[in-house]
Amino acid sequence: MSRSAFSGFAFIMLSFLGLSAQTNDSILTLSVVDQVGGAIDRAEIVLKLAGDKERLTTTDRNGAARFQRIPPGEYQLIVRAAGFNEYRVPKLVISQGERKLEILLEIMTIESNVEVAELEADPERSGVTTVLSEKEIAELPDNQEDLERMLRRIGEAVTGEQLPITVNGVEGGQIPPKQAIQQIRINQNVFSAQYEWPHGGGIEIFTRSGVDRIRGTVGFSFADSRFNAADPFLGARAPFQSRSYFANIFGPLGGKKANFALFASRSDSDTSSVINAIILGPDLRPVEFKQSFASPNRAQNLGFTINADPNKKHKLLINYSFGNGRSDGQNVGGFSLPSRENEAVFDNHFFQFADTFLVSSSIVSQTRFSLAKTTNESFGGSDQAALNVLDAFFGGGSQQNQKNTNLRIEASNDTTWQKERYSFGLGFRIRSLSISQTSLANFGGTYTFAGRIAPILDANNMPVTDGSGDVLTEQISSLETYRRTLLFRQLGYSPAEIRALGGGANQFTISGGDPEISLSQHDFGIYFQSSFKLTDTIAASAGLRYENQTNIGSNFNLAPRLGLVWAPKAKDKRSLWYALPRVSIGYGLFYSRYSLNNILGIRLANDPDRSQYLITEANILDLFPAVPTVGQLEQFALPRSQRYIGEGFETPHQALISISVTKALPKKYSLNFNFTRGRTSRVALTQNINAPLAGTFDPQDPSSAVRPFGNVGNIYETRSKGRTETERMSISLSFPQSPSLFANLRYSYGTTRTDAVSGSGSPFDPYDFSQDYGPAQWDGVHSGGGYFMYSFTKQKLTLSGDFSINSGTRFNITTGRDTNGDGYYSERPAFASDLTKPGLVSTKYGILDPNPLPGDRLIPTNLGRGPTYFMFNASVTKRFGFNEDKANKKPPKQTLSFTLRTNNLFNVINKGNPVGNLSSPNFLRSLAGFSDGSIYFINGVRQVNFPGRSLSFNLGFSF
Numbered sequence: 001m002s003r004s005a006f007s008g009f010a011f012i013m014l015s016f017l018g019l020s021a022q023t024n025d026s027i028l029t030l031s032v033v034d035q036v037g038g039a040i041d042r043a044e045i046v047l048k049l050a051g052d053k054e055r056l057t058t059t060d061r062n063g064a065a066r067f068q069r070i071p072p073g074e075y076q077l078i079v080r081a082a083g084f085n086e087y088r089v090p091k092l093v094i095s096q097g098e099r100k101l102e103i104l105l106e107i108m109t110i111e112s113n114v115e116v117a118e119l120e121a122d123p124e125r126s127g128v129t130t131v132l133s134e135k136e137i138a139e140l141p142d143n144q145e146d147l148e149r150m151l152r153r154i155g156e157a158v159t160g161e162q163l164p165i166t167v168n169g170v171e172g173g174q175i176p177p178k179q180a181i182q183q184i185r186i187n188q189n190v191f192s193a194q195y196e197w198p199h200g201g202g203i204e205i206f207t208r209s210g211v212d213r214i215r216g217t218v219g220f221s222f223a224d225s226r227f228n229a230a231d232p233f234l235g236a237r238a239p240f241q242s243r244s245y246f247a248n249i250f251g252p253l254g255g256k257k258a259n260f261a262l263f264a265s266r267s268d269s270d271t272s273s274v275i276n277a278i279i280l281g282p283d284l285r286p287v288e289f290k291q292s293f294a295s296p297n298r299a300q301n302l303g304f305t306i307n308a309d310p311n312k313k314h315k316l317l318i319n320y321s322f323g324n325g326r327s328d329g330q331n332v333g334g335f336s337l338p339s340r341e342n343e344a345v346f347d348n349h350f351f352q353f354a355d356t357f358l359v360s361s362s363i364v365s366q367t368r369f370s371l372a373k374t375t376n377e378s379f380g381g382s383d384q385a386a387l388n389v390l391d392a393f394f395g396g397g398s399q400q401n402q403k404n405t406n407l408r409i410e411a412s413n414d415t416t417w418q419k420e421r422y423s424f425g426l427g428f429r430i431r432s433l434s435i436s437q438t439s440l441a442n443f444g445g446t447y448t449f450a451g452r453i454a455p456i457l458d459a460n461n462m463p464v465t466d467g468s469g470d471v472l473t474e475q476i477s478s479l480e481t482y483r484r485t486l487l488f489r490q491l492g493y494s495p496a497e498i499r500a501l502g503g504g505a506n507q508f509t510i511s512g513g514d515p516e517i518s519l520s521q522h523d524f525g526i527y528f529q530s531s532f533k534l535t536d537t538i539a540a541s542a543g544l545r546y547e548n549q550t551n552i553g554s555n556f557n558l559a560p561r562l563g564l565v566w567a568p569k570a571k572d573k574r575s576l577w578y579a580l581p582r583v584s585i586g587y588g589l590f591y592s593r594y595s596l597n598n599i600l601g602i603r604l605a606n607d608p609d610r611s612q613y614l615i616t617e618a619n620i621l622d623l624f625p626a627v628p629t630v631g632q633l634e635q636f637a638l639p640r641s642q643r644y645i646g647e648g649f650e651t652p653h654q655a656l657i658s659i660s661v662t663k664a665l666p667k668k669y670s671l672n673f674n675f676t677r678g679r680t681s682r683v684a685l686t687q688n689i690n691a692p693l694a695g696t697f698d699p700q701d702p703s704s705a706v707r708p709f710g711n712v713g714n715i716y717e718t719r720s721k722g723r724t725e726t727e728r729m730s731i732s733l734s735f736p737q738s739p740s741l742f743a744n745l746r747y748s749y750g751t752t753r754t755d756a757v758s759g760s761g762s763p764f765d766p767y768d769f770s771q772d773y774g775p776a777q778w779d780g781v782h783s784g785g786g787y788f789m790y791s792f793t794k795q796k797l798t799l800s801g802d803f804s805i806n807s808g809t810r811f812n813i814t815t816g817r818d819t820n821g822d823g824y825y826s827e828r829p830a831f832a833s834d835l836t837k838p839g840l841v842s843t844k845y846g847i848l849d850p851n852p853l854p855g856d857r858l859i860p861t862n863l864g865r866g867p868t869y870f871m872f873n874a875s876v877t878k879r880f881g882f883n884e885d886k887a888n889k890k891p892p893k894q895t896l897s898f899t900l901r902t903n904n905l906f907n908v909i910n911k912g913n914p915v916g917n918l919s920s921p922n923f924l925r926s927l928a929g930f931s932d933g934s935i936y937f938i939n940g941v942r943q944v945n946f947p948g949r950s951l952s953f954n955l956g957f958s959f
Helices: 003-023 144-154 478-490 495-500 596-606 630-635
Strands: 026-033 044-049 055-058 064-070 073-080 087-094 098-104 130-132 165-167 181-186 203-207 215-224 241-252 258-270 272-280 286-294 297-308 314-330 342-358 363-380 386-389 393-396 402-419 422-439 446-449 452-455 473-476 507-513 516-533 538-549 558-566 582-591 610-615 642-645 653-664 670-688 715-734 741-754 781-792 797-806 841-843 846-849 869-882 894-903 936-938 941-943 950-958
Touching: 026 044, 044 064, 055 064, 087 098, 144 181, 144 203, 144 781, 144 797, 272 393, 272 478, 286 314, 386 478, 422 596, 446 478, 452 478, 473 478, 478 495, 507 630, 516 596, 596 610, 596 642, 596 715, 610 630
Parallel strands: 026 098, 165 203, 386 446, 642 715
Antiparallel strands: 026 064, 044 055, 044 073, 073 087, 130 181, 181 203, 215 241, 215 950, 241 258, 258 297, 272 286, 297 314, 314 342, 342 363, 363 402, 386 393, 402 422, 422 516, 446 507, 452 473, 507 610, 516 538, 538 558, 558 582, 582 653, 653 670, 670 715, 715 741, 741 781, 781 797, 797 869, 841 846, 869 894, 894 950, 936 941
8 A cells, every 4th residue: 555545544544533532522502591581590400311420510690501521312401490490301312513502491380379397487477377288178178168167267367356268369259169279378477567457368269270171060059947956946947948059160271371260159048037026915915926037038149260371470360250139038037027127139240350470580579459349229118117125126117228339449569579588578559449328227217115214003004102102113124115105005194194104215216318328438558578587497577567548537557567486496306295386476556447337327417418316305205106207307406416537536456466386296286376465446436425414314304414515416426545455365286187187176265355335334424434444245255166077088978077166255234224315225233232222133143233323333344144155067078980090090080979068966056145135024035046256058048146957968060
């Protein structure tokens, strides 16, 4: 081979070897950007070849990264960056040479909540907070009514009040189907300045955006009094039947970026009201009047919801619902007789919009808007005067012709910026309320009969005298006052003679003038909130809120909020029994908006074209049963009642401090303790500032009284002078949540004392409130409750129940007479100091004197204590699955369920608080069932005080 040929061959071989060397040293160059093309620095990149170790690198400030001298092959590529979704390529083929890739990272899809460890030092989780995941939600009741009740049993405000429910940040909407819910959290961040009330986020429901297929539920519920226990206050079963129908359907809309939900329901309920009164028979003898009265109602609701993720930065919610209905036989029940019946119709519209905008990986802005319009109309059956015999019966005409339209518009924004350990938020809320009313209520007038001191009558209706010839007297009941009025009128006695013998009306009220009135009110709130995680175990938060409203002149409404959380870390291998608990302390000032309905009451009395009268003059009362018109009263030059908001009225506010301790126990149990102390100042109360001066009022001759502003009528002024002090302690035990068990137990005890009363309890001085500071209704009440849900997975059977118990609430005991002339029947008796004094009343609370003398010690407010209360509700649900993929452990595509629900399983007769009016023939008698304020349903009809056991049945089909 020639030299030249050899040289050529050697050149070709070296070139081939050089090419082979370049092939074995491939290069991968990456550029990582966000959705708008911005470079992402410090992104972590993992490159892994099967059988080889991982190669790691991070991007520079230009978003660039480079892998050099890597062998060709099939790689797995993973790119991670804070605030962005993970980017993963399972099979990335790298061949010869250099390969360039641009990686587009998407901002994390907006989630409703990021779960944190239960005992983490998180400033956004002050107090006892519960977060339910999708697995736990799957075990909740399918029926939306039962779902609402169960959620309300899980959590409560630190003050013990019922929590509001919001859906995607908006209150007042329909609770979505369980299958559409992604997460539920309760009591988040109680002392954040973001919230108007001390309930944190309340019960927050967040819906899912991604829905894979069409899903839905249709169902039917039925209940009938034939399956119920007898009403113990009626002595028979009250006629009742309820039928309700419901359906919902939801599914994808426009691919995976949106979903829709449609829901509809109808309720046909033939309910009954129970009347439990004492009236006069044809012979003017008292007789019990117990009767059920038909009060059927029909209602239907229709609505839709759209959830959408138009891009990875927005989460949208649009919801609209409409409902209407009709109810007959309203305003009847208890003391109210059938003549008080009226019919009612309603319709309501509700629209809401919410947008959660992920401005960046650290800034989230939530904007919400809602509009609610409600129209209520009632039609009274009679324009005759109403007749109120206090705590005996309420009869006469219904006079309830009115139409009321309420419009509520609200807009808000909450923007949060979070950077590592620090977060800062700010926002606002604007709310507008308007009322348009046409009302003829009480245009026919109302006569009131109360108890009084009257002569003792013999069998011939003649006054009984003592040995000296003086007429003996006694306190007679309101019904006896009314009886004597009718009796002596039939015998032809003059009005003066009737009144001297203990008859005659005590009070007459009437309204008149232009029935139409419109008014509006606006309020707003702005806030900022900051929180900082000082260490892994200590976090703090601070915020400030400002609120104001029209119609009152209270402008300095600053509400500071503070919070501190300490969550010590558990030591390894140490029993949880010895681990330190999580402790959070919060302080806040919370303002109460003054209601537009209060302004309406003032306008109804004071507008030039309106008139309201409260008459105690005997010459007018003795016209009974004739009814003087407003025009006649004006001719008599009788002064009208006046109502005002006092100068210097300030918005009521509550200063609240709360300490919460959460202790993790073995096997994932959790014990929670909370102590709350609050003081509400500037509580609104209405008092008669032109009541008679002490000692000048004679019930037999009211016109002789001396009044501060002269004979210009009653002047009711609303003042911010009241105060309320509360202390509350609660303990709850949370069970470990599992696919089979879902349970919670709780206990609470609280004290509440207040002087927020409108009428003085003094029988002599309407301006003496020195003895009116005392316990409120829920003072000293021990309360307990809980819920459970146990699922037998293989049998597709679920048992659930909830219970509540309390030791009895307080009630006030009064004389039932207006002896100080302020227009209120709030005077209290005294503890008897002279046991020989006639007219004393013996009770389990002591011997009471309904006719105390000046200087006698009055009984405290709310001296009475009602019966204990116990309620246990239970249900059993059996499901049948169809098209179930057991091999892949997938749930059935269709489910048929049967539910039997029992309210008051043990048929405990829970009596309501007794009548506290000493002048009532029903004094210390319980006439109806007790309500603890909780909500439960019998097929769409809210039940609050049905005293006996009741059953309802539900059939549902889900697909």
